Amino acid sequence: xxxxxxxxxxxxxxxxxxxxxxxxxxxxxxxxxxxxxxxxxxxxxxxxxxxxxxxxxxxxxxxxxxxxxxxxxxxxxxxxxxxxxxxxxxxxxxxxxxxxxxxxxxxxxxxxxxxxxxxxxxxxxxxxxxxxxxxxxxxxxxxxxxxxxxxxxxxxxxxxxxxxxxxxxxxxxxxxxxxxxxxxxxxxxxxxxxxxxxxxxxxxxxxxxxxxxxxxxxxxxxxxxxxxxxxxxxxxxxxxxx
Amino acid sequence: xxxxxxxxxxxxxxxxxxxxxxxxxxxxxxxxxxxxxxxxxxxxxxxxxxxxxxxxxxxxxxxxxxxxxxxxxxxxxxxxxxxxxxxxxxxxxxxxxxxxxxxxxxxxxxxxxxxxxxxxxxxxxxxxxxxxxxxxxxxxxxxxxxxxxxxxxxxxxxxxxxxxxxxxxxxxxxxxxxxxxxxxxxxxxxxxxxxxxxxxxxxxxxxxxxxxxxxxxx
Numbered sequence: 001x002x003x004x005x006x007x008x009x010x011x012x013x014x015x016x017x018x019x020x021x022x023x024x025x026x027x028x029x030x031x032x033x034x035x036x037x038x039x040x041x042x043x044x045x046x047x048x049x050x051x052x053x054x055x056x057x058x059x060x061x062x063x064x065x066x067x068x069x070x071x072x073x074x075x076x077x078x079x080x081x082x083x084x085x086x087x088x089x090x091x092x093x094x095x096x097x098x099x100x101x102x103x104x105x106x107x108x109x110x111x112x113x114x115x116x117x118x119x120x121x122x123x124x125x126x127x128x129x130x131x132x133x134x135x136x137x138x139x140x141x142x143x144x145x146x147x148x149x150x151x152x153x154x155x156x157x158x159x160x161x162x163x164x165x166x167x168x169x170x171x172x173x174x175x176x177x178x179x180x181x182x183x184x185x186x187x188x189x190x191x192x193x194x195x196x197x198x199x200x201x202x203x204x205x206x207x208x209x210x211x212x213x214x215x216x217x218x219x220x221x222x223x224x225x226x227x228x229x230x231x232x233x234x235x236x237x238x239x240x241x242x
Numbered sequence: 243x244x245x246x247x248x249x250x251x252x253x254x255x256x257x258x259x260x261x262x263x264x265x266x267x268x269x270x271x272x273x274x275x276x277x278x279x280x281x282x283x284x285x286x287x288x289x290x291x292x293x294x295x296x297x298x299x300x301x302x303x304x305x306x307x308x309x310x311x312x313x314x315x316x317x318x319x320x321x322x323x324x325x326x327x328x329x330x331x332x333x334x335x336x337x338x339x340x341x342x343x344x345x346x347x348x349x350x351x352x353x354x355x356x357x358x359x360x361x362x363x364x365x366x367x368x369x370x371x372x373x374x375x376x377x378x379x380x381x382x383x384x385x386x387x388x389x390x391x392x393x394x395x396x397x398x399x400x401x402x403x404x405x406x407x408x409x410x411x412x413x414x415x416x417x418x419x420x421x422x423x424x425x426x427x428x429x430x431x432x433x434x435x436x437x438x439x440x441x442x443x444x445x446x447x448x449x450x451x452x453x454x455x456x457x458x459x460x
Binding site: 020035038041060061110118143210238 | 294326333374379423
């Protein structure tokens with residue numbers, strides 16, 4: 001009984017979903033349906049002006065549509081933007097633009113670079129408090145010749161010109177680093193130290209949700225020895241905003 | 243006399259005219275104050291971007307064989323996550339694991355063991371950038387065409403093996419077929435390159451992996 005109810009629910013759900021695909025009216029003389037989501041895929045069908053198409057799904061900048069007679073194919077975003085929605089206005093597909101980039105709040109990314117003489121792989125998540133100021137949480141793995149480290153830190157980052165495509169930023173943060181000397185070295189112990197850092201970097205909006213980012217950070221490791229350790233870090237990578 | 247009459251007439255007309263116009267003005271003001279008889283029913287439509295199912299993410303698993311230099315060829319399993327940025331570029335995060343076997347040296351010497359059983363396990367993760375170099379279609383029989391792509395991928399990561407974590411560069415090529423829009427089958431060849439100094443001397447190890455896998459677009 002339950003199974004039957006579930007099946008019915010599922011079918012109803014599917015049916016409901018099928019009816020919910022947004023529709024647009026072709027306003028250009030025609031739109032071209034490709035056999036796949038890419039420039040190189042052949043055009044096998046065209047839908048003429050005034051006809052409706054259902055939008056089934058989107059992949060990157062391609063839309064899978066179904067024409068009135070049931071033909072399904074992929075249409076480039078440039079052509080979809082020349083269609084009209086049911087209110088007779090130009091369809092808006094909410095594509096990410098520079099403005100969205102400036103207004104976005106959440107971001108995550110991965111960077112790679114050099115930490116002292118070692119390789120560093122980092123991932124971070126960031127939340128914007130204001131267009132200029134954001135809070136970032138970083139996790140890094142440092143892979144060196146003599147030791148490996150894990151580092152976690154929290155940063156405050158000030159973006160100087162959030163509305164610019166490429167903007168410099170200043171960053172300040174603190175965290176902890178756990179260092180594990182290589183197993184091949186004799187008489188070694190793991191250690192955990194506090195770190196603080198300042199840095200400068202540049203972020204550039206590329207396309208869609210995509211941002212490229214490069215930065216320099218100067219770290220001070222508060223060791224239990226007599227001298228603190230100073231380490232310079234250079235890295236670059238990609239991030240996405242939401 | 244005539245002129246006096248004319249003045250009187252003109253004065254009267256002016257007065258009446260003025261009175262009338264004042265009346266009309268007052269009436270207009272009054273009309274404006276009263277609610278209109280017919281309310282204009284213009285419904286404001288909320289124009290929202292249509293909700294379209296966007297499928298730019300890929301998640302899945304793979305299994306295959308991985309050759310770890312000096313430590314034999316063994317089954318490898320892993321998981322993969324990808325995000326398609328454009329029709330060409332994608333970023334990928336992957337992690338895998340394999341068990342390695344004894345080296346020939348260990349086997350021949352009989353007793354000498356280079357690694358503990360725990361150290362023989364190799365795990366890796368990597369972050370890579372990929373490019374769909376040759377998108378295309380695969381034809382199965384006369385009626386079935388599936389989209390496909392040959393891609394190149396390369397990136398950085400870390401490999402945990404023989405008691406240490408090692409910085410690892412990976413690169414390779416893959417072939418992706420999509421039997422449906424949401425399911426992809428992969429055939430991948432990767433080289434994982436890291437430095438190892440297990441025998442006291444640094445050496446660059448090339449660890450070739452080939453695997454098949456599947457991912458689901460969402």
